[in-house]
Amino acid sequence: MHKKIKLTLGDRLVSFSALALVIFGSLMIASAEMGNSAGDTSYLTSIIIRQLIYAILGIAVYFILVNFRVLRLSRYIYFVGYGLMFLLLMSTRFFGEIGGAYAWITIGKSITIQPSEFAKVFLIALAAKMLNRDEHEKNIRNLIRYGVLSFVFVLIVMVYQHDFGSGVVMFIICYCCALIPPYREYTKVHIWMFGLIFLAIGGIGLIMSPPVNEFFRNHADSYMIGRFLAANDPFMYQYDIGYHVIMSLVSFANGGIIGLGYGNSIHKYMNFPNPSNDFILPVIVEELGFVGFMILVILYALMLYPIVRGSLRCKRISGKIVMLGVFVYFVTHFILNVGGVGGLIPLTGVPLLMISSGGSSLMAALASLGLAQNELVTMKKAETNENNSGKV
Numbered sequence: 001m002h003k004k005i006k007l008t009l010g011d012r013l014v015s016f017s018a019l020a021l022v023i024f025g026s027l028m029i030a031s032a033e034m035g036n037s038a039g040d041t042s043y044l045t046s047i048i049i050r051q052l053i054y055a056i057l058g059i060a061v062y063f064i065l066v067n068f069r070v071l072r073l074s075r076y077i078y079f080v081g082y083g084l085m086f087l088l089l090m091s092t093r094f095f096g097e098i099g100g101a102y103a104w105i106t107i108g109k110s111i112t113i114q115p116s117e118f119a120k121v122f123l124i125a126l127a128a129k130m131l132n133r134d135e136h137e138k139n140i141r142n143l144i145r146y147g148v149l150s151f152v153f154v155l156i157v158m159v160y161q162h163d164f165g166s167g168v169v170m171f172i173i174c175y176c177c178a179l180i181p182p183y184r185e186y187t188k189v190h191i192w193m194f195g196l197i198f199l200a201i202g203g204i205g206l207i208m209s210p211p212v213n214e215f216f217r218n219h220a221d222s223y224m225i226g227r228f229l230a231a232n233d234p235f236m237y238q239y240d241i242g243y244h245v246i247m248s249l250v251s252f253a254n255g256g257i258i259g260l261g262y263g264n265s266i267h268k269y270m271n272f273p274n275p276s277n278d279f280i281l282p283v284i285v286e287e288l289g290f291v292g293f294m295i296l297v298i299l300y301a302l303m304l305y306p307i308v309r310g311s312l313r314c315k316r317i318s319g320k321i322v323m324l325g326v327f328v329y330f331v332t333h334f335i336l337n338v339g340g341v342g343g344l345i346p347l348t349g350v351p352l353l354m355i356s357s358g359g360s361s362l363m364a365a366l367a368s369l370g371l372a373q374n375e376l377v378t379m380k381k382a383e384t385n386e387n388n389s390g391k392v
Contacts, residue, residue, distance in 0.1 A: 010066045010373030017303035018354070018369055022055050024299065025355035031263050032276035032283045050110070054359035058366035065370025069378065071128055071318055078129050082149060085122055088115035089156045103163040114360035116157045116166040120173055121368045123150050124325035127177035132318035140185050143178060150174035165348030169332050176328045180321050208232050227346035234343055244279065247271035248341040251282035259289030276357040278349050281341050296355070304330060310376045319375040326372040
């Protein structure tokens with residue numbers, strides 16, 4: 001007799017919270033795109049249909065990854081996947097520039113794919129595969145190999161594609177994944193890595209300090225430096241690099257506690273370059289107020305809590321890396337997006353996962369959740385088998 005394959009949705013709290021975020025995001029994208037539709041209902045309808053298609057594809061990928069253990073694949077398949085991802089990242093230059101970056105592959109007139117979004121998730125799985133080896137292979141070379149392979153992707157995205165935001169997210173994810181394995185051989189490297197984190201925090205604080213800001217203001221002429229200056233004091237650049245941040249803050253103030261009502265945002269019509277993407281949060285807060293923002297935060301928390309709890313209970317290093325890597329992925333996107341539009345840190349152009357428009361980011365986010373869910377399912381099965389064997 002053939003063994004029946006039992007399909008599952010994984011942890012219900014994660015699944016239902018993720019679905020709620022997808023629905024919430026789709027509704028807010030429809031509202032935000034009213035600013036670009038200019039009364040053209042066919043344009044708005046096409047945006048909504050496209051987002052729904054991306055959502056359906058993403059949910060399908062999520063369901064497949066929940067029930068198919070990707071980490072069982074041979075590491076040689078991972079290296080083939082790395083090569084294919086490398087080619088996709090390099091090919092973006094042939095499809096022209098969008099918003100100053102060469103980050104997209106364009107198919108036809110309306111379909112765009114952003115390989116860097118999928119590369120973030122791939123690097124989490126690669127870390128779990130490379131840094132979870134047998135006892136005799138727990139040496140520093142695996143960590144160095146993973147560092148080199150991931151840094152190549154970061155370099156391509158930052159320098160070759162000119163996509164600084166995605167490169168920063170990718171770097172943070174890989175850095176955190178490399179810190180997770182508790183092998184004795186990694187101890188010295190981990191100490192240096194923690195030291196570099198404190199140095200980086202100090203460096204950012206120094207750059208944001210008034211004396212350094214004054215120096216940059218008088219001696220530097222760079223778009224990236226301008227973003228740091230605008231984050232420090234957007235009102236000094238209210239007609240230039242600080243304009244969109246100021247309008248974002250005005251939207252937050254307009255929203256108040258309960259907002260102006262769904263669809264009633266004023267600033268989405270003229271004050272944001274990407275109201276359904278980078279600046280969707282100001283639209284949400286202006287329409288739904290602080291209450292809407294808290295609903296968003298609660299949904300994220302409900303979705304990520306079982307994953308973090310599972311990572312603490314998981315005995316397998318690969319499971320810990322996947323679950324904590326996915327957690328870092330979501331939290332990094334959240335901090336960079338909310339901090340950027342809130343004027344707390346420089347704008348990076350990073351989307352709010354599962355809320356901002358964009359099929360690549362939505363499908364990549366759902367794929368990452370599928371990987372984490374698979375680890376939760378595997379862990380629960382192992383615990384159940386262990387308990388049953390203990391009763392016998």
